[in-house]
Amino acid sequence: MMDDNKLLKFALDAGEIMLASGAETHRVQDTMHRILSVSHSTGVEALAMSTFLIVSIPSNKSGSLTLTRGVYNRSVNFEKICSVNDISRAFVSGQITLGQAARRLDEISHTSAYSSMARIVSSGVACGGFTMVLNGSWVDGLAAFVFGLIIGVLLSYSGKTKIPYFFSCLIGGFIAGAGSVLFHKFVPTAGTDMIIIGSIMPMLPGMTMTNSIRDIMEGNFISGTSKMAEALLIAFAIAGGVGFAITALGY
Incomplete structure (x- = not known):
């Protein structure tokens, strides 16, 4: 069974990279919502604003789980946006596991396109x-x-x-x-x-x-x-x- 906390963190990580790289708000929300939909729970929510993200998912163990994160560093990096999109699609389609997706996302977040x-x-x-x-x-x-x-x-x-x-x-x-x-x-x-x-x-x-x-x-x-x-x-x-x-x- 998938860990809800890890899923929420993965959705936040993906949203943070996209928002910090210059992606539109609705694109960030759509990506996070698709990731959370893998839990097959009804009532998942994903909200992206200019400087913060909110994700929420119903949990049978501890009720509704909600995580927030501030995003203050922003630039323009279309390569990172496309990479996160590819990872999210591969995860949602079942081609890679949550652990594999999280590791690949961590690699993207620590890479710099140009010196x-x-x-x-x-x-x-x-x-x-x-x-x-x-x-x-x-x-x-x-x-x-x-x-x-x-x-x-x-x-x-x-x-x-x-x-x-x-x-x-x-x-x-x-x-x-x-x-x-x-x-x-x-x-x-x-x-x-x-x-x-x-x-x-x-x-x-x-x-x-x-x-x-x-x-x-x-x-x-x-x-x-x-x-x-x-x-x-x-x-x-x-x-x-x-x-x-x-x-x-x-x-």
């Missing part, structure tokens, strides 16, 4: 690339590449030290604004606007905004509105950092 150096370099390449795509010159692209590296280091450091992402975006916006203005003073032909637009790309909350709209369309209004508020606050932080830098340097 810190790869993320930093990718940030620089993305910034320079976006600037070039937006008709910026190669000089603008080079400047955005350098500022993107600096912002990548900032985001990597803030992720390790638990600095609020809102504050990191404020500083990142200031770096983009101040760096572009100073660069323009040394290279008058440089396009300040193109450099700023390219440099802030890694911080823009596009995924958060998209998920908020999808959650609202699915009827998850609390999660949707909270994610939208988060996206707007991040956007305001980036704009505030850029605006303060431009005003302070008298551009």
